[in-house]
Amino acid sequence: MKQKxxxxxxxxxxxxxxxxxxxxxxxxxVRKVADEFGVTPMALYWxxxxxxxxxDAVGDAVVxxxxxxxTALDLEPYLREAMTSLVDTxxxxxxxxxLVPARLLVNEIGRDLTEHTLDKLILAGxxxxxxxxxxxxxxxxxxxxxxGEPGAETSVKPAERDEAHEAKLALLQSLPQERxxxxxxxxxxxxxxxxxxxxxxxxxxxxxxxVMADVRALNA
Numbered sequence: 001m002k003q004k005x006x007x008x009x010x011x012x013x014x015x016x017x018x019x020x021x022x023x024x025x026x027x028x029x030v031r032k033v034a035d036e037f038g039v040t041p042m043a044l045y046w047x048x049x050x051x052x053x054x055x056d057a058v059g060d061a062v063v064x065x066x067x068x069x070x071t072a073l074d075l076e077p078y079l080r081e082a083m084t085s086l087v088d089t090x091x092x093x094x095x096x097x098x099l100v101p102a103r104l105l106v107n108e109i110g111r112d113l114t115e116h117t118l119d120k121l122i123l124a125g126x127x128x129x130x131x132x133x134x135x136x137x138x139x140x141x142x143x144x145x146x147x148g149e150p151g152a153e154t155s156v157k158p159a160e161r162d163e164a165h166e167a168k169l170a171l172l173q174s175l176p177q178e179r180x181x182x183x184x185x186x187x188x189x190x191x192x193x194x195x196x197x198x199x200x201x202x203x204x205x206x207x208x209x210x211v212m213a214d215v216r217a218l219n220a
Contacts (some may be wrong), residue, residue, distance in 0.1 A: 009047045013057045020096045059099030063107040065089045075120045083204045086142040126219040151192030
């Protein structure tokens, strides 16, 4: 338990984020954070007016870790680095990932990343609406990759994952071999990701390749 006199907004957010990392977003309560500091929940309201304000601060803490690519980069390497930054930031705190969309454009770092991404897409030939859609695709794809990584899905509580994985693997491997040979063979990889870095890297490459193919079609 932390000392009462250590209570300040940054430490409160750090404790809240740790609870989210370890127990999931739904486990975060003002009382649970207050208990970390040995104070009543009312003490936290000096810093955060309600749980929603605390969640916003946790989301800001995650978004603030984004790295913006060099703006001098051409579109393709810029997109790859921007997507990698989004994914890496969410991978560090997968259970907090649902907080990112609401804070991305509130946080200066997130705004800058979005602004420069839109600028590069528009200069490459997209109109404003299409550029906005592509930027949104990037965010949604990054979120889906992280929250749904095979073996680390945030929808399954950490303590229940081994049992859930065993059940899913057993189900897939019980399928008829003559009808589902590929699915049975791929079952272990579909249940638990064998190489996370390759999983994310390949997905980012596919997304960037798709955007670049669209750009080339626009300029053909």
